[in-house]
Amino acid sequence: MTRHAEAALESLHAIPLFTNVKREDLGRIADLLIERRFPKHKTIVEEGLPGDYMYVIREGRVQVSKLSDDGREKILQFLQAGDFFGEMSLLDDVPRSASVRALTDTQVWALSRADFLGLLRRAPDVAMAVVQELARRLRETGEHASSLSFQRVTQRTQGLLQRLAKDDCGREGMRITPSLTHQQIADMIGTSRETVTRALKTLKQSEWLVQEGKRYIVPIE
Numbered sequence: 001m002t003r004h005a006e007a008a009l010e011s012l013h014a015i016p017l018f019t020n021v022k023r024e025d026l027g028r029i030a031d032l033l034i035e036r037r038f039p040k041h042k043t044i045v046e047e048g049l050p051g052d053y054m055y056v057i058r059e060g061r062v063q064v065s066k067l068s069d070d071g072r073e074k075i076l077q078f079l080q081a082g083d084f085f086g087e088m089s090l091l092d093d094v095p096r097s098a099s100v101r102a103l104t105d106t107q108v109w110a111l112s113r114a115d116f117l118g119l120l121r122r123a124p125d126v127a128m129a130v131v132q133e134l135a136r137r138l139r140e141t142g143e144h145a146s147s148l149s150f151q152r153v154t155q156r157t158q159g160l161l162q163r164l165a166k167d168d169c170g171r172e173g174m175r176i177t178p179s180l181t182h183q184q185i186a187d188m189i190g191t192s193r194e195t196v197t198r199a200l201k202t203l204k205q206s207e208w209l210v211q212e213g214k215r216y217i218v219p220i221e
Contacts, residue, residue: 015056015082017133020125028073029119029126033109038102045100051089053110060106073206075187078103078178087130090116099210110115156189157199158208161218169217179214 009026012018018026033056038044044055047066057079064076064085074096076098079085089096090113112118120127165175200216203209210217 011058015084017056017082017126017129020129021123022125023159025123029123032115032119034108036108038062038106038108040102040105042102042106043099044102044106044108045086045096045098046133048095048096051086051096052113054084054090054113054116055100055108055110056084058107059107060108061103062100062106063103064098064100073187075184077188080166080178084133087116087134133166153191153195154199154202155190155197157185157193158203158218160185160189161209161216161221165216165218165220171217173220174217175220176212177216177218180216181214192221 009030012026013021013023018029021029034053035058036038036165038060045051049200052138059081061080062085063078065073066076068074068143085100086096088203093113099131120130161177164177164180167176167178171175182193182196185200186193189196200209200211204211208219
């Protein structure tokens, strides 16, 4: 095996979707993947259009959003290296339900519908990983809907920051979020930017939250 092929397999194995796949099967999966690169701000998936590919993020960060009935953009989530998207259109063969835009220069692996469905049939470990991720996203959607109905803005802000904080910040029991603007937070929890600014100030004054530039350090709970 060449050094390049070995590196590709190691990269695949590091992605949660493929973590439990046997090494010999990874080689076959690697043959199915198409490498694509998207510059910052480029739309990768557009809401309402047919979907022929799913994508696994190798490098970079993307924003998933949806247009409301009045034409405003609603940010649903942020995804980074190791995450995947676009699988729903391949499973139910309906137009894309959301748009995905690159927030940084982004490199992805693309997998066609035929190859994706064939992979799910041949590799139960991958099928289970997809099911688990879809269940997690559904649970988050339910929790988000509940928070919009019953929780105050400060609580909703806390919950969002905890969901988005994935990176190790070097402090025990703490994680750090990706870069976020007050407007992005407001869009994701359904309120105004001014209200989010007040909520963040309250959380910092209570010492629950530490801000570093546009990133936020929060406790793991």
